[in-house]
Structure formats: C-alpha cells, structure tokens
Amino acid sequence: MxxxxxxxxxxxxxxxxRKVANxxxxxxxxxxxxxSAPGKRDAQDTKTTDxxxxxxxxxxxxxxxxxxxxxxxxxxxxxxxxxxxxxxxxETIKDSLLEIIQTYRTQYERLLDALKASGEDNNAKLIAxxxxxxxxxxxxxxxxxxxxxxxxxxGNARILxxxxxxxxxxxxxxxxxxxxxxxxxxxxxxxxTFPRGGSDITGSIIAAGVEADEYENFTxxxxxxxxxxxxVDNPCEIKELTYxxxxxxxxxxxxxxxxxxxxxxxxxxxxxxxxNTNHPEAPGTKIIAEREVNGVPVVGIAxxxxxxxxxxxxxxxxxxxxxxxxxxEILEDEQISFEHTPSGIDNISVIVRSHHLEGGKEDRVINRxxxxxxxxxxxxxxxxxxxMVVGEGMEKTVGIAAKATNAFYDAGVNIKMINQGxxxxxxxxxxxxxxxxLAVKSLYEAYFMK
Amino acid sequence: MxxxxxxxxxxxxxxxxRKVANxxxxxxxxxxxxxSAPGKRDAQDTKTTDxxxxxxxxxxxxxxxxxxxxxxxxxxxxxxxxxxxxxxxxETIKDSLLEIIQTYRTQYERLLDALKASGEDNNAKLIAxxxxxxxxxxxxxxxxxxxxxxxxxxGNARILxxxxxxxxxxxxxxxxxxxxxxxxxxxxxxxxTFPRGGSDITGSIIAAGVEADEYENFTxxxxxxxxxxxxVDNPCEIKELTYxxxxxxxxxxxxxxxxxxxxxxxxxxxxxxxxNTNHPEAPGTKIIAEREVNGVPVVGIAxxxxxxxxxxxxxxxxxxxxxxxxxxEILEDEQISFEHTPSGIDNISVIVRSHHLEGGKEDRVINRxxxxxxxxxxxxxxxxxxxMVVGEGMEKTVGIAAKATNAFYDAGVNIKMINQGxxxxxxxxxxxxxxxxLAVKSLYEAYFMK
Numbered sequence: 001m002x003x004x005x006x007x008x009x010x011x012x013x014x015x016x017x018r019k020v021a022n023x024x025x026x027x028x029x030x031x032x033x034x035x036s037a038p039g040k041r042d043a044q045d046t047k048t049t050d051x052x053x054x055x056x057x058x059x060x061x062x063x064x065x066x067x068x069x070x071x072x073x074x075x076x077x078x079x080x081x082x083x084x085x086x087x088x089x090x091e092t093i094k095d096s097l098l099e100i101i102q103t104y105r106t107q108y109e110r111l112l113d114a115l116k117a118s119g120e121d122n123n124a125k126l127i128a129x130x131x132x133x134x135x136x137x138x139x140x141x142x143x144x145x146x147x148x149x150x151x152x153x154x155g156n157a158r159i160l161x162x163x164x165x166x167x168x169x170x171x172x173x174x175x176x177x178x179x180x181x182x183x184x185x186x187x188x189x190x191x192x193t194f195p196r197g198g199s200d201i202t203g204s205i206i207a208a209g210v211e212a213d214e215y216e217n218f219t220x221x222x223x224x225x226x227x228x229x230x231x232v233d234n235p236c237e238i239k240e241l242t243y244x245x246x247x248x249x250x251x252x253x254x255x256x257x258x259x260x261x262x263x264x265x266x267x268x269x270x271x272x273x274x275x276n277t278n279h280p281e282a283p284g285t286k287i288i289a290e291r292e293v294n295g296v297p298v299v300g301i302a303x304x305x306x307x308x309x310x311x312x313x314x315x316x317x318x319x320x321x322x323x324x325x326x327x328x329e330i331l332e333d334e335q336i337s338f339e340h341t342p343s344g345i346d347n348i349s350v351i352v353r354s355h356h357l358e359g360g361k362e363d364r365v366i367n368r369x370x371x372x373x374x375x376x377x378x379x380x381x382x383x384x385x386x387x388m389v390v391g392e393g394m395e396k397t398v399g400i401a402a403k404a405t406n407a408f409y410d411a412g413v414n415i416k417m418i419n420q421g422x423x424x425x426x427x428x429x430x431x432x433x434x435x436x437x438l439a440v441k442s443l444y445e446a447y448f449m450k
Numbered sequence: 451m452x453x454x455x456x457x458x459x460x461x462x463x464x465x466x467x468r469k470v471a472n473x474x475x476x477x478x479x480x481x482x483x484x485x486s487a488p489g490k491r492d493a494q495d496t497k498t499t500d501x502x503x504x505x506x507x508x509x510x511x512x513x514x515x516x517x518x519x520x521x522x523x524x525x526x527x528x529x530x531x532x533x534x535x536x537x538x539x540x541e542t543i544k545d546s547l548l549e550i551i552q553t554y555r556t557q558y559e560r561l562l563d564a565l566k567a568s569g570e571d572n573n574a575k576l577i578a579x580x581x582x583x584x585x586x587x588x589x590x591x592x593x594x595x596x597x598x599x600x601x602x603x604x605g606n607a608r609i610l611x612x613x614x615x616x617x618x619x620x621x622x623x624x625x626x627x628x629x630x631x632x633x634x635x636x637x638x639x640x641x642x643t644f645p646r647g648g649s650d651i652t653g654s655i656i657a658a659g660v661e662a663d664e665y666e667n668f669t670x671x672x673x674x675x676x677x678x679x680x681x682v683d684n685p686c687e688i689k690e691l692t693y694x695x696x697x698x699x700x701x702x703x704x705x706x707x708x709x710x711x712x713x714x715x716x717x718x719x720x721x722x723x724x725x726n727t728n729h730p731e732a733p734g735t736k737i738i739a740e741r742e743v744n745g746v747p748v749v750g751i752a753x754x755x756x757x758x759x760x761x762x763x764x765x766x767x768x769x770x771x772x773x774x775x776x777x778x779e780i781l782e783d784e785q786i787s788f789e790h791t792p793s794g795i796d797n798i799s800v801i802v803r804s805h806h807l808e809g810g811k812e813d814r815v816i817n818r819x820x821x822x823x824x825x826x827x828x829x830x831x832x833x834x835x836x837x838m839v840v841g842e843g844m845e846k847t848v849g850i851a852a853k854a855t856n857a858f859y860d861a862g863v864n865i866k867m868i869n870q871g872x873x874x875x876x877x878x879x880x881x882x883x884x885x886x887x888l889a890v891k892s893l894y895e896a897y898f899m900k
Contacts, residue, residue, distance in 0.1 A: 243765075244796065251768070251795045259766075266765055315693075315716060316709075318701070321787045325778035337771045340793050342869050344876050345701045346694065401868060402859040405852035414848045418877070419792050420868040426794050427868070 001171065002029040003212045005181065005203030008039020008047060009220045010277035011123060014082035017130060023218065023280050024176060025136065032170060032210065034181045034203040035127055037119030038075055048075050048119045055097075056115045061106050069097060072119075076126055089129045093122045109154040113183070114191045120180035120199065128178040137175035146170060146177075148184035148205065150192050157184050157192040159205050159264070167209025179206060197258025207272075208264035215270050217257070218277045224254065224285040226300045227444045231437050236448050238299050239283065240291045248390040248426040249302045262287075290392075297393030297400060298447045303440050305433045307339065307384040308354045309417070310365070313347040314375040323373065324348065330368045334361045339386070340419045340428060349417065351430065354382065384416065385436035387429045389443060394425065401427065403446050411435075411442035451621065452479040453662045455631065455653030458489020458497055459670045460727035461573060464532035467580060473668065473730050474626060475586065482620060482660065484631045484653040485577055487569030488525055498525050498569045505547075506565045511556050519547060522569075526576055539579045543572045559604040563633070564641045570630035570649065578628040587625035596620060596627075598634035598655065600642050607634050607642040609655050609714070617659025629656060647708025657722075658714035665720050667707070668727045674704065674735040676750045677894045681887050686898050688749050689733065690741045698840040698876040699752045712737075740842075747843030747850060748897045753890050755883045757789065757834040758804045759867070760815070763797040764825040773823065774798065780818045784811045789836070790869045790878060799867065801880065804832065834866065835886035837879045839893060844875065851877065853896050861885075861892035 004024065010016055024030045037048040051072045058065035073094045080090055097118060104111035124140050131138030147166025150157035163184070170177060181199025186192050194201045200217065207215035223237035224246075241249075243266045250259035257274070265272055266289075275284035317323055324341070331338055331350065339351040357365070362380065369378045394400045401420070404427060408415050417430030431439050454474065460466055474480050487498040501522045508515035523544045530540055550568060554561035574590050581588030597616025600607035613634070620627060631649025636642050644651045650667065657665035673687035674696075691699075693716045700709035707724070715722055716739075725734035767773055774791070781788055781800065789801040807815070812830065819828045844850045851870070854877060858865050867880030881889050 247765070248795050260769070263765060315697070315713060318787065318789065319710070321785055322782045324788065324791070325775055325782050328775035328778060332772045332775050335771055337768065338774065339768065341774070341791050343790050344878070345698050395866070396864065398862060398864045399855075399859040401865050402852070402855035405849075405855045409849040409852040412848060414846065415851050415870070416845070418851060418868045418870040420865070428794070 001031050001210060001212050002027070002214045002216055003032040003034065003203055003207035003210065004030045004216045005034040005199055005218065006036060006277060007199065007217075007219045008036040008049075010039075010218050011035060011037075011127075012039045012041045012045070014079050016277065017079060017083060017127070019277055019280070020127075020218075021131065021134060023277065024131075026280075029213065030216070031176055032206055032212070033127075033176060033178050034199060034206060035120060035124050035178060036181055036199040037123050038079065048072065048123070049116055051075065052115045052119050053112070056108075056112045059101055059105055059108075059111055064101055064105075069094070072097065076122060080126060083130055083133070085126065085129050085133055089126055093125070096122065110190060113154045113193050116193050117180070117183035117191045120182045124178045124180035131176060131178070139173070139175055139177055141170070141173075141177045141179050143180060143183060143202070144185040144189075146179050146206070147209070148202065150184035150186055150194075152186035152188055152190055152192060154190075155193055156195045157186075159184065160187075163205070164209045167206060168211070170206070171210050197261040200258055200261035201264075204261050204264045207270045208268040211268055212270050215265050215272045216275055217272060218275050218280075220276060220278060221274075222276045222279055222282040222284065224249075224274055224300075226448055227440060228254070228303070231303075231440050232444050235444065238285045241285055241287045241299055242291050242392055242425070243287060243289060244425045245299050245390050245392060246287050248388055249300050251302070251304075251388070254300070254302050293393035296391070297397040298389055298391035300390050301440055301443045301447065302388045302390065303385055303436050305385045305436060306354050307351055307386055307430070308357065309381040309384055309430065310350045310352065310369075311347065311377075311379050311381055312349070312369060312373070312375050313377045314373070315346055317346045317348065326373060327369065330365060330372065334365055336361060336365070340417070342417050342419050351384070351386070351417070381416075383433045384430050385433040387431060387436060387439055387443065388426050389429075389447070390426045392425050394427065404429070404443060407442040407446040408439055410446075411438045413439045413442070451481050451660060451662050452477070452664045452666055453482040453484065453653055453657035453660065454480045454666045454668065455484040455649055456486060456668045456727060457649065457670070458486040458499075460489075460668050461485060461487075461577075462489045462491045462495070464529050466727065467529060467533060467577070469727050469730070470577075470668075471581065471584060473727065474581075476730075479663065480666070481626055482656055482662070483577070483626060483628050484649060484656060485570060485574050485628060486631055486649040487573050488529065498522065498573070499566055501525065502565045502569050503562070506558075506562045509551055509555055509558075509561055514551055514555075519544070522547065526572060530576060533580055533583070535576065535579055535583055539576055542575070546572065560640060563604045563643050567630070567633035567641045567643050570632045574628045574630035581626060581628070589623070589625055589627055591620070591623075591627045591629050593630060593633060593652070594635040594639075596629050596656070597659070598652065600634035600636055600644075602636035602638055602640055602642060605643055606645045607636075609634065610637075613655070614659045617656060618661070620656070621660050647711040650708055650711035651714075654711050654714045657720045658718040661718055662720050665715050665722045666725055667722060668725050668730075670726060670728060671724075672726045672729055672732040672734065674699070674724055674750075676898055677890060678704070678753070681753075681890050682894050685894065688735050691735055691737045691749055692741050692842055692875070693737060693739060694875045695749050695840050695842060696737050698838055699750050701752070701754075701838070704750070704752050743843035746841070747847040748839055748841035750840050751890055751893045751897065752838045752840065753835055753886050755835045755886060756804050757801055757836055757880070758807065759831040759834055759880070760800045760802065760819075761797065761829050761831055762799070762819060762823070762825050763827045764823070765796055767796045767798065776823060777819065780815060780822065784815055786811060786815070790867070792867050792869050801834070801836070801867070831866075833883045834880050835883040837881060837886060837889055837893065838876050839879075839897070840876045842875050844877065854879070854893060857892040857896035858889055860896075861888045863889045863892070
C-alpha cells in the first residue's frame, strides 16, 4: 500500500487533476491520497490558501467581504465546471465556508485556522467527487475520521501519539481514500493547522500510521537535484538519498521537502519517493534509511546565506571546565539556536543564523559574554554563507576533503570555517556570502563532472 | 633588562655552570636569573628534585634516611668541588635541609613542598656563591624577598595579584640577582610550589613583574622546531612565533614550554626567547604578541594521541534549543573538559582526552546522555589522534586547507574530523592514532619542503 501526496501545483487546474487521476489509477497500490489546496496555475495566479487568508482578514463579528468569498469558491468552480462535476458540490463548498465564518467570526485565530484548512478540505471533497464521476470507488475522509488527533494550538498543531493507532485502521477501508492535508482535529474538536510543510506532514503521518510500503510525494520536479538548479544549469538527478542526507540538504537550501515533515516516516523507516505529477514515468528520487554507497560518496551540495559568527577568544579557554556550557546557556536564555561551534585552543566561534541576533539580542549577548565569561575579545563576523557537501560515503573515503578544499582553491574562495565530525554525512564550510555561488559551482564540477 | 631562566639540564654539572656564567656575563642586560634544581647529567642520572622526593618519603616524625639526605647534598658537593667553592656553602645547604625536616616532620604535604623547593633554593644560593667567586656582583634573592607571594595550597601555588608590585622593585637592585624558580611564599610564610612547569612560571612572573625587555628561557635545544623531531629528522627551526601559535602547538605535543607558564608574559606582552645553553650563539626562537606573516602562513605541525570522540545522533537535533548546553552540562558535572565539538545537523561529536572517561565516568556520561537527552544513538570512538596545523597567516591564505587535505590524501590517511573556526590560527584534524605519524610527515613535506 502506498500513500500518495499531491502538492498545490499538482492540483491547480482541471488539466492537472486529470494527470492526478491517471497516476492514482495506474497503480492499485495507491490507495491513500493526501491532497493540498489548489495552487497557482501560472506565475501571476494566487494560491487558494492565500485567497482564504485574504477572506479571513475581511471577517468582522458582523460582516465579511462577499467578493473575497466568491474568489475562493470560483477557484473550485473553475475546476468543477471543466470536469462536469455539477453545481451541488460547489454549493456545499460555499456553505461550508459560510458556516466557518459564522462559527468563528469572533475568534480570529480559530477562524484563520479553519479557513486555511478549508482549502485542503474542500479540495479533498471535490476530488472524491471527481473520482466518483469517473466510476472509481473513492471516499473523502475527514482528518477527524482518519484519526488525525493533534495538539490544540492554532497554527502550530503537533500530532498526538495516540493518533497513530487510529490511523492504522485506514488500512481496512475499501476504495481510494482522499484525505485533506495540512490540518487535524484537537481533542476539543477544533480544526488546527500544522506549522509548516503542512500537507507533507499529513502525508508523512498517514504513511507512518498505516506503515505504508512507500510514501510518494508528487510535486513539479522530476527529482531532487544534486545542487540548486538556480546555481548550476541542468544538474544531476539524485536517484537515492538517505533520510540523513535529506536532512543535511534540506537544512541548507534544498526546499523540495520541509525536513520536519519527514520525521514520522523516518521513525517507521517508510521509504519516500519524490515524483513529478507532470512526468510520472520518471523514476524520481527515493529517500530511504540506508543506501549502498557504490562509488557515489557525495550525493549533493547545498548552500545557504544569512549566517554570522560570534568569535570569542580567551587565553587558556580550553582549561576552563564549564566555559562552553556557560556560553551556550547565554544563547539559550535569548532563545538563540546555534548551528556549529568550531573551536581552537583559546577561541570558539558560534555560527548562528543572522536573524537570531536581531531585536537587541546581539548587544545583550555580547555584553553577557564580556561580563560573565571575562573573555579577551568577542566580535561578530557577518555575511557568511554555509556550504554543505553531503553524502553517506564521505566518512570512509580518503580524499573527499582534499577534493572539496581543492575546489574552493580553484574558485579562489577562502575557507573561513570547516566543520566535519566523526559520525557525519556532511562536511560544512563557511565562506563569505558573496562568493558562495562560485564555491558551489566549483564543488559541483569537482564531484559530479570529473 | 632581561630575565633569564635556566632549566635543570643547563645546571646539571660544573661544565654546564661555566656555560651559564659565560652566557650571563656576555650580556649586561641579563640581570635577573631564575634557576632550576640541577637536572640529569646523563640518561642514567637522577634529577635533584627526584632525590628530594625520595628523601621526603623516608621522613617520619622521629627519623629520616641519612643516606637519602647525603645523596642530595652530594649533588651540590660535586659541583662545588669542581668549581672550588669551598665546604662552607655545602654545610649551609645540609643544615637547611635538616631544618626543613625538623620543622615539617609531622606535616607531610608541607615537608614535601619545602624539600622539593629546596632543590631550586639551594641551587640559587650555590650559583650566587659561584658568581661571587668569579668576582661578579651577584646576590641570591629568596622568593620571599623577591615578592613572590602565592596562594597557600601545597603543590598548587598561584601568584597573587599584589605580588607584581613588589616584584617590580627588583629593577632597583644592584648586581646580578639569582632567584630560585618553582616556588613562592604564602601570606602565612609557608613555602608553596607551583603545579607544573615550575621554574618557567617563576621566570614568566618575574619577567612580567619587572616588565623585562625579554624573557630568555635557556634549555637544551637550539629552538622550537616546526614539527616533532622524533617524527621528522632535522626539522626546520621556528624563528618567530606568536603567543597564540605557541599555545596551539604546546597543546598538542610540543613540550618545550608549559603553556600555562606563559600567561604572565602574555598579559604584559614581554617577548620570550627560547635558547640553547649549549649553543648560545644560535638565535633561538622568539615568541611575541604579533608577527609579520611574510609568506610563512604555517609555522608548525603538532600532533597528540589519546583522544576519543563521543558521537551522538538525534533526528532534528539542531531544532532543539538547549541541546548543546545540556550535553556540556553533563560533561561538566563529571568534570570532563572537552576539546572540540564538531557538529552536523542531527549529530554532534565531543572530542575528549581518553583519560577523562576513566573511573566509571564513561558509563555515567553515556547513561545520562541516553536518559536525559533522548538521543537516537550515542557511541564512543577510541584511539584517535589530533593533528594541528598552526599559523597566524592561515586564516587569510586561500589554499591552506587544500594543501593540508591533499597531504592527508597523499599519505592515504582518512580524515575523521576537521575543525577550523573563523578567528583561528589553527586547523584541527582527527585521524586514527596509528596513522598519525604518517599524516604529520606528509603535512610537514607539504608545508615546509615544497
């Protein structure tokens, strides 16, 4: 049994829906289908979710903007008309939106959550209706019915452990089940949405709950690429990737997946496959727990900007038990999560995302480091980028580091930081942000073109 | 004005003393002389300090081993006879030892400290007497008289801040002052020895106190070498070195200096020069606050064995504010100081010296990491060595990392860890201990032979 998730662009128009139907019907394993709200049909279009947020913003305790409501309904109507699904379903969708507005008009946070969730919810209903119109046994299953029980924090739902047992029961149902992504129900019967990567999370939870043979994630690219296509033209496709490699890549610039979304399938070791709705015959990228290295020690090169480094020096620092702990405590007090802490004997650098130091935090942190740790010097280095070379086979391959550092040298890029741990699938380099694309191109050539 | 310190091997025999006298008298700047106890005359010989520790072990409240006492006295007698210094001074030395035994026979810790200190103290008296016999104006100055006021913890003295003002007064004294190294006096009038690098510490404190133009440290090598001569034959001499470079080298296998000893001169920026008593015309190695890089970005390559790595993985680790702090807190509770903490996205390694995990600490640490941090996996990797490439110019030189990693590759050595911070004078590599000498040789060739 496969759990199949379709993203917004895969469901933006009737043309796309026909492709989706073909995909589902071409493999009888594809029984559980998780859907997003209709996405953009072209670059100028607005996503349904954004139309819903717009609608929410017009709602007052006594009124709302009818036109904003109609814009949402018309998105579904356009699809329904082209697929000859009739008017009833559109009226049902409109009524459900009116009911949400009626119910939550005085509670803005709940209203927003429920309206956002309706994007997926109504789409699932409409898709079930479309499948039925094709003579397929298909059912809309609400997240409540599916067992998606979540914490009751609007916009920040987390799945509750007891949900999995109920989700497992989906295996017993007949026909194709269409489940809206992006939200669940709290024990108080409220609709609550997931924070980020919403439909991916639902798909991942469902796949883990039913212990699917595969979780197929359909999007609009043929595969995950070994490097950002905006930096290198026509980069290699990645055939196989481990969860750990995916995490390292997602962290630094690879946006195919929101990495937190993968946690449920990682725990159950359900294989994930990224595929293209517009080109379903392409094999896509398979993400699994372990892979054979087979001469491919490096799978990808990622990069991300917007980092800075807090550099601290103090004579005899490494003799001071508790120095590192105290330093991290200061950061924790300010809720600053750090990325890496490369250190020498008498110095340590803490790499953080620059936005973490905004809002007065920078001054407070610097002052506390000076006054509590009695350091010789503390300074902030800005405009850094991080480059990650990622691959399961790196650890055991002599010469991987040499290849990487030579690539930086060839590109004339000075390496400011290097961080490679002993159990790692990645090597991290810190460089000046304005040179990062040069470095990535040179690394790509070194690992993939030679 | 220069402060000059002579180590034990420089003062082991009358032959050596003549060299020392020539060195002192050849430069009128050499006014303050800090001396160790007589060291070994050859490989089979016993250091005076060890004879004294042996003597201390024979002392009971009512007796001591006369022969052990005579062994100590005879060390000085041998020198005194060859230099025609007469018997009086030897009787004075013998009496002073008897007095220490009499005073402290019921307090073993104090006895040990006072006897150990007497090695340097009596040597200073004898050297002053030798200089006087040469017609030189020279005075023995006791550490109490010099102002060496220290904390009152036997075997673990620390200089008190008020000492420096009194030490500064040494500038006003006439003639050459001979000061015993290795100990000071507490405010309770007790003799207390320094923990490690004893005479180096005294010399460094005196040099800082008088704000000397140079602190000359005479030992038995021509200079500090760019690599361990036991690994590479006839390595390059280092002409100039910064304090920071010295610290990094001393940390990982360079034993010329005990690095903590340098702290006082580092604070006052007094230049240090390492010279050879047996070859004083060699320029030696100068250690200073800053140096011109001038095409010498790397000054030395150091290595040390006996490390292990605690490797921890946990999915989504880097999203967890407080994880690093909590981990370091566990180590701190066990009084384990760590060396480096290279990290990936979902894993972190803590490099520690292996002996820190002995005595049940390993199990306790592992258990706490498992139970308190809920990690996916924790393991210990043993028998690691650390290699440091050290140099002030590294940070700004493109290609330094490439050179290093190529050298590892050429030697067929897999790099398990790399750590290079942004404000650094060093690059750290972790390798399997049995391959470390291969790596060091290859690095030396890359940086110094090409």
